[in-house]
Amino acid sequence: MPKEAAETPPVEELLTAAVTGLGGFERPGQVKMAQAVRDAIGAKEHLAVQAGTGTGKSLAYLVPAIAHAAAAKTAVVVSTATIALQRQLVDRDLPRLADTLEDLLPHRPEFAILKGRRNYLCRHKMGAGMPEDEDEQLFDPREVSATGRMVQRVVDWANDTETGDRDELVPGVSDQVWRQFSVTARECLGAQRCPSGADCFAELARERAGAADIVVTNHALLAIDAMEDLPILPEHNVVVVDEAHELVDRVTSVVTGELSESTVALAVRRAGRLIEQGVADRLQEAGEDLRSLLAAAPPGRVDDLPQSLALTLSLVRDAAFACITALGPRNKDKDDPENAGLRRAAFTALDDVHDTAQRMLDAFGPPPADAGDEEGSDDAVDSASPGGTGDTGDRWGASGTGDGARGAVHPDEAARAEVVWLDAAHPQGRANIPPTLRVAPLSVGGMLREKLFGSRTVVLTSATLALGGTFDGMARQWGLGRDGWTGLDVGSPFDHPRRGILYVAKHLPQPGRDGLPEAYVTELAELIEAAGGRALGLFSSMRAAKAATEALRERLDVPLLCQGDDSTSQLVKQFAADPATCLFGTLSLWQGVDVPGPSLTLVVIDRIPFPRPDDPLASARQRHVAATGGNGFMSVAATHAALLLAQGAGRLLRSIEDRGVVAVLDPRLATARYGGFLLSSLPPFWRTSDPVKVREALRRLSTDD
Numbered sequence: 001m002p003k004e005a006a007e008t009p010p011v012e013e014l015l016t017a018a019v020t021g022l023g024g025f026e027r028p029g030q031v032k033m034a035q036a037v038r039d040a041i042g043a044k045e046h047l048a049v050q051a052g053t054g055t056g057k058s059l060a061y062l063v064p065a066i067a068h069a070a071a072a073k074t075a076v077v078v079s080t081a082t083i084a085l086q087r088q089l090v091d092r093d094l095p096r097l098a099d100t101l102e103d104l105l106p107h108r109p110e111f112a113i114l115k116g117r118r119n120y121l122c123r124h125k126m127g128a129g130m131p132e133d134e135d136e137q138l139f140d141p142r143e144v145s146a147t148g149r150m151v152q153r154v155v156d157w158a159n160d161t162e163t164g165d166r167d168e169l170v171p172g173v174s175d176q177v178w179r180q181f182s183v184t185a186r187e188c189l190g191a192q193r194c195p196s197g198a199d200c201f202a203e204l205a206r207e208r209a210g211a212a213d214i215v216v217t218n219h220a221l222l223a224i225d226a227m228e229d230l231p232i233l234p235e236h237n238v239v240v241v242d243e244a245h246e247l248v249d250r251v252t253s254v255v256t257g258e259l260s261e262s263t264v265a266l267a268v269r270r271a272g273r274l275i276e277q278g279v280a281d282r283l284q285e286a287g288e289d290l291r292s293l294l295a296a297a298p299p300g301r302v303d304d305l306p307q308s309l310a311l312t313l314s315l316v317r318d319a320a321f322a323c324i325t326a327l328g329p330r331n332k333d334k335d336d337p338e339n340a341g342l343r344r345a346a347f348t349a350l351d352d353v354h355d356t357a358q359r360m361l362d363a364f365g366p367p368p369a370d371a372g373d374e375e376g377s378d379d380a381v382d383s384a385s386p387g388g389t390g391d392t393g394d395r396w397g398a399s400g401t402g403d404g405a406r407g408a409v410h411p412d413e414a415a416r417a418e419v420v421w422l423d424a425a426h427p428q429g430r431a432n433i434p435p436t437l438r439v440a441p442l443s444v445g446g447m448l449r450e451k452l453f454g455s456r457t458v459v460l461t462s463a464t465l466a467l468g469g470t471f472d473g474m475a476r477q478w479g480l481g482r483d484g485w486t487g488l489d490v491g492s493p494f495d496h497p498r499r500g501i502l503y504v505a506k507h508l509p510q511p512g513r514d515g516l517p518e519a520y521v522t523e524l525a526e527l528i529e530a531a532g533g534r535a536l537g538l539f540s541s542m543r544a545a546k547a548a549t550e551a552l553r554e555r556l557d558v559p560l561l562c563q564g565d566d567s568t569s570q571l572v573k574q575f576a577a578d579p580a581t582c583l584f585g586t587l588s589l590w591q592g593v594d595v596p597g598p599s600l601t602l603v604v605i606d607r608i609p610f611p612r613p614d615d616p617l618a619s620a621r622q623r624h625v626a627a628t629g630g631n632g633f634m635s636v637a638a639t640h641a642a643l644l645l646a647q648g649a650g651r652l653l654r655s656i657e658d659r660g661v662v663a664v665l666d667p668r669l670a671t672a673r674y675g676g677f678l679l680s681s682l683p684p685f686w687r688t689s690d691p692v693k694v695r696e697a698l699r700r701l702s703t704d705d
């Protein structure tokens, strides 16, 4: 029998008390899930639970987690992907649960939220103990500009806030502004040395977390905690990962490195105040070379290392290393906090540039056997092999064709561990993000297996984990083998076959590359007319969403909102308030819309959401799986599509009374070989491909409501 059952009331009893106390009703799936979580914790075995919308899965894991924390006198970590779920847990579920369970447990359950240091206001940096990183005029509070006003808002808020948590600053500010008031963990001086250490918001949050039974965090911090030698989260042996379908993407983001003219310029600015000008100038020149190279290079995956890129990366790396050396010993200013802050910030930026450049060079594998240092280059000390630029190399231009650069390398695809790609310049808010080179691992499974699953019991849950009817695809991505974990689908309280129809428009042409075919627009118009509006349009691209909005605004009489017209949360509110209104959009709507009731009766999906063929990471992962003997298409593209399709279709039924239609306009769902895999990842709706039947059903629903 699990340890906590002997010391606290049984989980079933606690769950009943919680459900009764919160005014809900008992659901079999919820009980089954709570028991499975309790058993997994007791057996120290990982558990993946798929729990459909309406199961009440938060309570189903929080109750056994609280019971374990109380019995074992240790914290349980709950990790989420979105701020919305964090808020729901901390502001709603946990306080109410603590009230209802208080009398049944040895003490009132305590809970806390903990985020990465960058999310908290840094008092030391605010007091100008650290460098400002951007153009000074942007950060003059008197500047009458949007940025200036944002800066002033942070300054005003800083006087009142009790937590320093960025998410409590409403409305929010841009990343660029927030960076002026926060530090990363590596930039932080450490509470012992920092003059503001005693009042530090991040430290206070850690203290609160240290005394809590349940610590709510996000996937990024969970990953960082698992990877770092110094733990950030309080000691724990159980982790619950909610929204677990997002884990791999979030962890990949944490370990993705990037290099651009901005990252180099930041390092130059920080180091320039502390070292000899000539040494910093060398890094600045290398950054300028990088800027010219990236501006002229083709965006996308870089399969072979062009000579020009090899040379520039080597220059950047070596110039950053020279700056690091010029800064002297790392603990030189340990008794001078102000200087120590400046130096730590400089080291962090320089280390980032140096390590990322090296990592990018390493991503292409070892140099060819005959490569060696060439004469005539002091900078490219790594290796050299002139010539042989190959296709990609040519498109990267002929700059730096000279000595010291490593030429095109064709490593064994199966041996590759990381992928490098170039993202084109793009605007973000008022800022312009320059072309940026990125490097990311082809898989984070090994890292998760070793660092996360190796030393804790992990419960992973989401409404969508069993793709094609099995957990194997997700388990592979998490790095779990065949043993040591269990998968459980507790189903859904919704009666999918009776409440929902899955309509596949089999008669339509296959979606092409060029825009939205006329037949699709007509089909959409007919479905929306039959439903009397009430439609959520989930499109595979913003271009398609906008094209459909424009075309249908001319044809239909119902209000049509399109993502980008206003903030997404505002659009969702308008959509929910008026049943005649339709809302069209792309990725964030696939997962983030929760509108129960008659306002959402029709979900239209324009095409199977495969990753774009030019998605560098997905395409590299697909090729890597194929090179290692697997089915790249099924493991990567079809799995990605199945997950998103299930998430999108999951927008339809949000309460037990909801009814409606999921219409997929892409005929391949019914005709392609992989269609069966995708269909078996969707809820068990009643299926049809008859447009007349589906329009009749929609008309009936619109007159019934």
Ligand code: SF4
Pocket (backbone or CB within 6 Å): 117, 121, 122, 123, 124, 125, 183, 187, 188, 189, 190, 191, 194, 195, 196, 197, 200, 201, 202, 203
């Ligand atoms: S301890 Fe770190 S985060 Fe806290 S105020 Fe000091 S430098 Fe900022």
